[in-house]
Amino acid sequence: MAQATAERKTSFKKSVSKSAVKYEKLGEMLRKEGQITKDQLNEAIAARKKIDAKMGNVLIQLGYIDEDTLLSFLSRQLNYPIVNISELMINPATMKILTYEQAKQYLVFPIRVANDVLTLAMADPTDNEAIEETQLLTKLSIKAVVSKEKDIINAYKKYYKISEEEYKSFFKDISKDGGEPAIEIKEVDDIGSLVSEAADEVTVEEEEEIKDELTAEAAPIIKLVNGILTKAVRLGASDIHIEPYEKTFRVRYRQDGALYVSLNLPIQIKNALVSRFKILSNLNIAERRVPQDGRIKMRLGKSKSVDFRVSVLPTLFGESIVLRILDKGNLNVDLTKLGFTVEGFANFEKAIKQPFGLVLVTGPTGSGKTTTLYSAINSLNSVDTKILTAEDPVEFNFPGINQVLVRNEVGMTFAAALKSFLRQDPEIILVGEIRDAETAEIAIKAAMTGHLVFSTLHTNDCPSTVGRIIDIGIPGYMVSSALTMVVAQRLMRRICVDCKEEDPNVKKDKQFLIGIGFDEKEIDDIKIMRGKGCPKCNGKGYKGRVAVYEIMTVTEEVKKAITAQVPEDQLRKTAIKEGMITLRMEAIQKVKEGTTTVDEVLKNTVLVKEALPGYLLNPDELIFENDDLIINEGNTDTNFYQLMQGRLEILKDGVKISEISQPGEYFGEMSALLGTARNATIISKGKSIVKVFPGDKIRETLDNYPDISFKIISSLLSRLNDATKKLAVLGEEHIL
Numbered sequence: 001m002a003q004a005t006a007e008r009k010t011s012f013k014k015s016v017s018k019s020a021v022k023y024e025k026l027g028e029m030l031r032k033e034g035q036i037t038k039d040q041l042n043e044a045i046a047a048r049k050k051i052d053a054k055m056g057n058v059l060i061q062l063g064y065i066d067e068d069t070l071l072s073f074l075s076r077q078l079n080y081p082i083v084n085i086s087e088l089m090i091n092p093a094t095m096k097i098l099t100y101e102q103a104k105q106y107l108v109f110p111i112r113v114a115n116d117v118l119t120l121a122m123a124d125p126t127d128n129e130a131i132e133e134t135q136l137l138t139k140l141s142i143k144a145v146v147s148k149e150k151d152i153i154n155a156y157k158k159y160y161k162i163s164e165e166e167y168k169s170f171f172k173d174i175s176k177d178g179g180e181p182a183i184e185i186k187e188v189d190d191i192g193s194l195v196s197e198a199a200d201e202v203t204v205e206e207e208e209e210i211k212d213e214l215t216a217e218a219a220p221i222i223k224l225v226n227g228i229l230t231k232a233v234r235l236g237a238s239d240i241h242i243e244p245y246e247k248t249f250r251v252r253y254r255q256d257g258a259l260y261v262s263l264n265l266p267i268q269i270k271n272a273l274v275s276r277f278k279i280l281s282n283l284n285i286a287e288r289r290v291p292q293d294g295r296i297k298m299r300l301g302k303s304k305s306v307d308f309r310v311s312v313l314p315t316l317f318g319e320s321i322v323l324r325i326l327d328k329g330n331l332n333v334d335l336t337k338l339g340f341t342v343e344g345f346a347n348f349e350k351a352i353k354q355p356f357g358l359v360l361v362t363g364p365t366g367s368g369k370t371t372t373l374y375s376a377i378n379s380l381n382s383v384d385t386k387i388l389t390a391e392d393p394v395e396f397n398f399p400g401i402n403q404v405l406v407r408n409e410v411g412m413t414f415a416a417a418l419k420s421f422l423r424q425d426p427e428i429i430l431v432g433e434i435r436d437a438e439t440a441e442i443a444i445k446a447a448m449t450g451h452l453v454f455s456t457l458h459t460n461d462c463p464s465t466v467g468r469i470i471d472i473g474i475p476g477y478m479v480s481s482a483l484t485m486v487v488a489q490r491l492m493r494r495i496c497v498d499c500k501e502e503d504p505n506v507k508k509d510k511q512f513l514i515g516i517g518f519d520e521k522e523i524d525d526i527k528i529m530r531g532k533g534c535p536k537c538n539g540k541g542y543k544g545r546v547a548v549y550e551i552m553t554v555t556e557e558v559k560k561a562i563t564a565q566v567p568e569d570q571l572r573k574t575a576i577k578e579g580m581i582t583l584r585m586e587a588i589q590k591v592k593e594g595t596t597t598v599d600e601v602l603k604n605t606v607l608v609k610e611a612l613p614g615y616l617l618n619p620d621e622l623i624f625e626n627d628d629l630i631i632n633e634g635n636t637d638t639n640f641y642q643l644m645q646g647r648l649e650i651l652k653d654g655v656k657i658s659e660i661s662q663p664g665e666y667f668g669e670m671s672a673l674l675g676t677a678r679n680a681t682i683i684s685k686g687k688s689i690v691k692v693f694p695g696d697k698i699r700e701t702l703d704n705y706p707d708i709s710f711k712i713i714s715s716l717l718s719r720l721n722d723a724t725k726k727l728a729v730l731g732e733e734h735i736l
């Protein structure tokens with residue numbers, strides 16, 4: 001052992017690169033450079049003792065520095081090259097230089113060996129001890145490069161094939177293993193007893209205002225208010241409504257988009273309860289005639305904090321309070337988890353990674369627009385990017401993003417904010433909403449002059465969003481040159497996984513399903529699910545929500561259509577041709593995957609009928625009896641037909657050469673296409689129903705309606721195929 005130590009020292013002195021030795025510990029260096037304060041460093045040192053993690057990791061977790069800043073600090077100030085391991089191909093032989101345990105001990109990963117020099121990816125390349133030890137183990141000189149900690153851990157997973165459990169063990173949470181104790185609000189099981197305690201506290205109504213303030217500070221009222229807030233968070237509710245009526249006083253929660261009554265409160269505690277909420281939100285409790293807005297911050301458990309946006313509105317029977325829960329934990333800022341399809345996500349990512357352009361997210365209130373935008377912004381947030389947002393209200397604070405609260409009353413409108421943004425040299429701008437021509441115009445000009453601009457509109461789908469912007473006065477050519485993508489979205493309730501079962505009724509009405517957009521051919525093969533209702537979902541059959549997206553990428557064709565200011569349905573048609581999948585079709589996909597129900601699809605989306613002309617939408621339907629003549633050989637009429645029901649025979653010179661029995665099959669289109677007389681006779685065998693279309697429209701139909709055109713051609717080809725086979729048989733007969 002003693003020998004080993006001696007050897008270690010000599011070998012270390014010989015080959016450790018100079019830059020690594022002379023620097024002090026990472027934390028101290030960051031402090032000297034003004035990246036963190038002395039207090040932050042001390043706190044990190046204390047936290048580091050509790051959990052076995054690297055200084056950089058601790059500082060990141062405490063939120064005092066972000067990973068990109070740390071990385072650029074190491075590379076810029078200390079000249080360590082940044083290496084992204086996931087982009088490299090690692091030679092398996094190189095990897096074997098260190099065992100997983102050895103690599104893990106110092107959070108390093110061997111990248112390459114050349115000329116007795118090992119290039120070593122390190123989360124903290126200032127860690128001399130790690131370099132020294134690795135050198136000793138490998139008998140190689142070490143060249144340290146810096147990689148993100150996550151990158152190194154992912155490399156362990158990929159190359160050392162570590163288990164999922166082992167992988168997860170790297171992501172320790174400081175708050176769970178130490179850190180500051182926080183004021184904890186206990187979970188409430190028996191809210192009913194809190195209500196009666198509170199009612200006991202408030203007895204007679206006298207000298208209202210003074211008494212309200214006093215009772216609002218009384219323990220039972222405080223407990224009840226905490227109970228109401230805690231319960232909402234635990235249920236995952238999005239809003240709390242506290243509403244006084246003439247004889248009742250109730251609390252309702254909005255959960256997964258639907259309101260339901262949670263508590264009926266004794267009317268006598270009305271004022272005390274409202275006062276308590278106002279005290280918590282820093283509002284004037286004596287003011288009861290005008291609306292007020294405030295905010296409550298609540299700490300829940302050790303590491304969780306929840307914000308409530310509070311709105312107080314005087315109503316006929318007292319003040320009504322609505323609290324919107326701004327739970328950062330519930331805000332899914334991970335783009336990959338939002339509910340995009342793989343393809344949709346790829347398109348969205350491509351649009352938001354472009355250096356400039358306008359990306360619009362659209363949908364009604366409560367459709368999850370904010371979450372999508374925040375997630376996009378969050379994924380682009382890095383030290384080398386300046387991001388400015390104008391919001392009304394600012395729902396969450398993101399470190400590193402400059403967020404501006406829009407306040408119309410002082411002239412800080414969306415348009416005013418946007419104008420000043422442009423003088424602040426940002427790369428990315430988020431405008432909460434485009435409501436007027438001025439905002440729209442500045443946003444579009446910003447997008448055209450090298451900024452990536454995000455905004456929202458209250459429109460129903462992608463094509464109508466373009467229409468709305470043109471309607472508020474922006475010419476089509478400007479819209480088309482700025483716009484890169486429109487995303488329309490909805491949130492649908494998700495079927496509870498604990499009581500999911502196949503819906504026994506919904507498939508009985510096939511016509512209904514076809515009518516709302518299901519494909520006739522696949523109905524038999526799919527399972528349509530529902531939630532039966534169970535304790536986990538409060539008997540509702542739904543738990544949580546899932547987003548559906550309609551994504552319109554502004555391709556060359558779409559751009560042309562926008563520039564030409566074509567009607568909405570034509571733009572939709574073009575967008576669909578270019579790959580857009582409508583909200584309804586995306587929603588139906590979620591039904592087929594068993595995620596949501598047909599009810600939710602109907603509630604949240606509409607079927608946009610392709611704008612078919614009348615002759616295709618409502619053709620005449622003819623009923624034929626047995627042996628009725630539909631087409632007569634030699635005639636020069638040109639209408640074409642579609643079989644809906646029954647069976648037809650094709651006769652040539654009175655001999656049956658083929659038949660038509662597939663519902664949906666077209667026939668009779670040859671004469672219209674070629675302008676020749678009918679070359680065969682078609683008669684009904686038994687009763688049949690046939691749709692008739694005007695022959696002079698066949699060209700137009702084939703040109704404009706690809707779905708129909710495809711079916712017509714398929715029918716034609718399958719008959720040709722049939723005829724060829726027949727001819728072959730005839731040929732053989734002749735030879736015989």
Ligand SMILES: [Zn+2]
Nearest residue numbers: 496499534537
């Ligand atoms: Zn359930």
